[in-house]
Amino acid sequence: MKDSLLNIVNIENAVVERIQLPGADSEINIFIKREDLIHPAISGNKWYKLKYNLIKAKEENRGTLVTFGGAYSNHIYATASAGKAAGFNTVGIIRGEEHLPLNPTLKFAAENGMKLIYVSRAEYRRRYDPDYSDYLRDRFADSFIVPEGGTNPLAVKGASEIINNINIDFDYVCTACGTGGTLAGLVAGLNGKKQAFGFAVLKGAGFLNHNVKNLHLSFPGREYSNWQINLDYHFGGYAKITRELIEFMYEFEKLNGIKLDPVYTGKMMFGITDLVKKKFFKSGQTILAVHTGGLQGIEGMRPKIEKLFPEKQIIRD
Numbered sequence: 001m002k003d004s005l006l007n008i009v010n011i012e013n014a015v016v017e018r019i020q021l022p023g024a025d026s027e028i029n030i031f032i033k034r035e036d037l038i039h040p041a042i043s044g045n046k047w048y049k050l051k052y053n054l055i056k057a058k059e060e061n062r063g064t065l066v067t068f069g070g071a072y073s074n075h076i077y078a079t080a081s082a083g084k085a086a087g088f089n090t091v092g093i094i095r096g097e098e099h100l101p102l103n104p105t106l107k108f109a110a111e112n113g114m115k116l117i118y119v120s121r122a123e124y125r126r127r128y129d130p131d132y133s134d135y136l137r138d139r140f141a142d143s144f145i146v147p148e149g150g151t152n153p154l155a156v157k158g159a160s161e162i163i164n165n166i167n168i169d170f171d172y173v174c175t176a177c178g179t180g181g182t183l184a185g186l187v188a189g190l191n192g193k194k195q196a197f198g199f200a201v202l203k204g205a206g207f208l209n210h211n212v213k214n215l216h217l218s219f220p221g222r223e224y225s226n227w228q229i230n231l232d233y234h235f236g237g238y239a240k241i242t243r244e245l246i247e248f249m250y251e252f253e254k255l256n257g258i259k260l261d262p263v264y265t266g267k268m269m270f271g272i273t274d275l276v277k278k279k280f281f282k283s284g285q286t287i288l289a290v291h292t293g294g295l296q297g298i299e300g301m302r303p304k305i306e307k308l309f310p311e312k313q314i315i316r317d
């Protein structure tokens with residue numbers, strides 16, 4: 001049973017490729033790990049975060065995964081797909097009101113069998129409240145609750161595997177940070193060696209330092225100091241974008257043939273490029289960026305992107 005769960009994705013597809021950064025010709029070596037290629041719907045890092053949660057839910061004979069997210073959430077999208085493939089019912093507690101027709105993210109989730117429940121922002125804020133979890137467990141018999149973004153100690157354990165068996169030597173591993181679960185996992189995987197570098201995609205994300213530290217105290221149960229989070233590349237906040245960001249992503253795709261998403265990986269790659277230009281890294285150093293996926297989100301961002309470029313349609317497929 002565990003084996004069939006693990007066959008949902010193909011982790012062999014996550015090759016490491018050398019890339020170039022737009023406008024930054026430098027002596028830094030940059031590579032990307034293509035976790036976006038492990039499954040068409042289960043966004044790279046979200047698989048690693050779900051993996052041990054799914055295994056635990058099966059071990060406990062729970063039939064229903066209940067989780068939380070916004071209307072464009074990569075985690076909701078991934079959980080609907082992974083839940084279906086692993087034989088779970090899925091319930092998505094969605095922040096805000098229902099808008100019909102459903103956006104592409106929620107349409108996909110619903111088509112994959114996820115029951116969507118819309119809650120007010122006030123109710124959504126209770127997502128970590130133990131009384132609210134009890135209420136959900138009463139409402140959905142046999143449910144296993146996965147937190148927002150999938151982030152919990154089991155997610156950290158899963159994300160630590162992203163850097164198993166990397167066949168290049170590197171100085172830094174980089175990821176975009178929402179909740180910090182993936183960064184915490186990468187740090188756990190490094191186990192005290194090299195450096196991990198997170199790029200916050202939310203504004204005012206100083207709390208992430210606290211989150212990552214607390215996650216480590218639960219898994220693997222120790223603290224690390226070889227990591228940092230940069231707070232300068234949020235572009236105004238979560239899912240906020242600028243022309244500069246979108247033009248950068250377009251240049252990056254032209255140069256490398258690799259698509260980025262505007263919410264997470266685009267901001268991380270912009271941040272890496274800017275820091276390379278500012279000589280933050282030393283000549284000869286090697287950076288490994290994790291492509292955490294999230295490409296499903298481009299469709300939902302399209303209206304915002306088109307508004308920024310009234311004169312042309314810059315993002316093509």
Ligand SMILES: *Cc1c(COP(=O)(O)O)cnc(C)c1O
Nearest residue numbers: 074178179180181182264292294
């Ligand atoms: C969710 C997500 C992240 C952030 O992961 P956290 O573990 O919440 O920090 C990064 N990149 C993509 C594409 C994501 O979907």
